[in-house]
Amino acid sequence: MFHACGPRVLVAGLLLLAGLVCLAPAEAETCLSPFVKRLDRPEKFLYVFCLDADAKDNDFLAVIDVDMDSPKYGQLIYQLDLGSAGNETHHFGFTDDRTHIWGCSLFSSRLFLIDVASNPARPKLVKTLEDVPAKTGLTGPHSPYALPGRMLISFLGAKDGGLPAGLAEYTNDGKFIRRIDLPADAPYGYDVAVKPDINRMATSSFTPPNNYKKPLAQMDLKNFGKDVLIWDFRERKVLAKLTVGLSPLECRWSLKEGANHGFTNCALDDSIWVWEGDASGRYTARKLCNTGKLPADLRQSPDDRYLYVSCFLSNEIQQWDVSDLKKPKLVSTVVPGVQPNMMHITGDGKRMYITNSLLSTLDRSPNFWVRLAHIGPDGMKMDPFFNVDLTKLPTGPARGHDMLLY
Amino acid sequence: MLAPGLLAALVLLGQVAAESGSDFSRLAIIEPAPEFELTTQDGKTLRLSDLKGKVLLVSFIFTTCSGSCPATTHRMAFIQQGLRERGLLRDGRVQLLSITLDPVRDTPEVLRNYMRLYDADPACWTFLTGPRDRVAKVVADWGMWARPAANGQLDHPSRVFLVDRRGRIREIYNLDFLRQSWVVEDIELLVKEE
Numbered sequence: 001m002f003h004a005c006g007p008r009v010l011v012a013g014l015l016l017l018a019g020l021v022c023l024a025p026a027e028a029e030t031c032l033s034p035f036v037k038r039l040d041r042p043e044k045f046l047y048v049f050c051l052d053a054d055a056k057d058n059d060f061l062a063v064i065d066v067d068m069d070s071p072k073y074g075q076l077i078y079q080l081d082l083g084s085a086g087n088e089t090h091h092f093g094f095t096d097d098r099t100h101i102w103g104c105s106l107f108s109s110r111l112f113l114i115d116v117a118s119n120p121a122r123p124k125l126v127k128t129l130e131d132v133p134a135k136t137g138l139t140g141p142h143s144p145y146a147l148p149g150r151m152l153i154s155f156l157g158a159k160d161g162g163l164p165a166g167l168a169e170y171t172n173d174g175k176f177i178r179r180i181d182l183p184a185d186a187p188y189g190y191d192v193a194v195k196p197d198i199n200r201m202a203t204s205s206f207t208p209p210n211n212y213k214k215p216l217a218q219m220d221l222k223n224f225g226k227d228v229l230i231w232d233f234r235e236r237k238v239l240a241k242l243t244v245g246l247s248p249l250e251c252r253w254s255l256k257e258g259a260n261h262g263f264t265n266c267a268l269d270d271s272i273w274v275w276e277g278d279a280s281g282r283y284t285a286r287k288l289c290n291t292g293k294l295p296a297d298l299r300q301s302p303d304d305r306y307l308y309v310s311c312f313l314s315n316e317i318q319q320w321d322v323s324d325l326k327k328p329k330l331v332s333t334v335v336p337g338v339q340p341n342m343m344h345i346t347g348d349g350k351r352m353y354i355t356n357s358l359l360s361t362l363d364r365s366p367n368f369w370v371r372l373a374h375i376g377p378d379g380m381k382m383d384p385f386f387n388v389d390l391t392k393l394p395t396g397p398a399r400g401h402d403m404l405l406y
Numbered sequence: 407m408l409a410p411g412l413l414a415a416l417v418l419l420g421q422v423a424a425e426s427g428s429d430f431s432r433l434a435i436i437e438p439a440p441e442f443e444l445t446t447q448d449g450k451t452l453r454l455s456d457l458k459g460k461v462l463l464v465s466f467i468f469t470t471c472s473g474s475c476p477a478t479t480h481r482m483a484f485i486q487q488g489l490r491e492r493g494l495l496r497d498g499r500v501q502l503l504s505i506t507l508d509p510v511r512d513t514p515e516v517l518r519n520y521m522r523l524y525d526a527d528p529a530c531w532t533f534l535t536g537p538r539d540r541v542a543k544v545v546a547d548w549g550m551w552a553r554p555a556a557n558g559q560l561d562h563p564s565r566v567f568l569v570d571r572r573g574r575i576r577e578i579y580n581l582d583f584l585r586q587s588w589v590v591e592d593i594e595l596l597v598k599e600e
Contacts, residue, residue: 149578
């Protein structure tokens, strides 16, 4: 007979507790897949996924030295050539073990697999997946999201660039596993986020490639989604279709263990919405607050208290206190420069890196940069000394989008 | 009653669907589980191919770990208990495996002592070690790695692999997802697969 509560298992339980204490840092990076190994030290390198601004030179991954003890602090120290141009390099994500970055490209549908562990200062391109539409039947890969030992990718379109969008899974070394279809009545795709402790997944909705590839003036604003889908993650099965504001982008589950709510920024509704699940398993969504114009990115503080929203058209980043979901409060605002877009917050919640390109078809300024805001008890303050100019590179200006830290 | 030809076509269609990775089962076919030949805690040789026909739950740990390994092995012990309660350990249909990431220190004797600490039943749970190079190859073949960390421990990914009766990886868990009820359900699904 085996007794789960025997003395040996009690000893094992003590070891387990010691292990869990080691595993659970008081502070941790947010807005990464929960399956990604977290940094256990301050960041040394900031990776920025960049596209050549005029799409004539190759796209690249920029490495910026952000080690505060380094003589090269705040400088771009390396550019990893991705071997092709015009990809519209966009979002990227770590594998679960944080050894590789998967980079998604919205125009070419290429997926770039980049080794960052071997030499974090000089990442290496190990594989480019050229056959993504053929394998998956999907185009416009958007969010690469780590699952244990594999990657889940959300896509914006079908093989022909229209609808329906979908999701696909790959092994960490780039072998296609399967496609997951969206329901016929909610065919738009954008972001994906998993909450493993309650076995839920959320997906959001933008517009397909044959619309976002057009110049802004020609885009069909009626061809955007307004749904957030809540899934049973283990079953990969949709449980609820929630109507929110037009074009819900990032999906951010509450960081609290067991919490059954999350947030999305609705880009064409100038608002943040919250979705909430109740004890019976029913989900609802409601507008949480109105934001500045075109809320393009949404980030969370490690303590789950604040949301940060970049307002692309009103040139500001807003910090919202959402500790009371009935009474969200705008607590600080900064203007980092024109058209702020992507943000990345450090594990201690004290620094936020910012880029300012959304899409080559939507950017309205040619001045591209990476900047830093410090976050303290009195809100966000821009660092006047940290400014990486992306317009004077050997290959000319580049649009910086998503960021990751190492 | 289905005509034999139609029945054969349906069986073939199901097989093609499963092998092409569509949603034939909620547990996708991720990839073939890599072969290994290692040494058990009793000093015997065990190959993956010896276990064909069984559903496997495979972890990678080392016995001096003070990070995720104790938690992983503790959860595996609860899964072992859950499998027993559901009658899934009868007839050797399910096998738990734990492969060391530190073969130099984790000798068969060390593994036997570690098993006792966690009430691992040797009838259904085998711990594996071997020569350093051979273990390193197995670790790499399974997409795992272990490297010295600053605190003197080994840094390594937290992954536990679920392998079906045909030797294919069907799920990969980490600690966040290694819930007893979920894993037992997944194993039961694979035990019942034709």
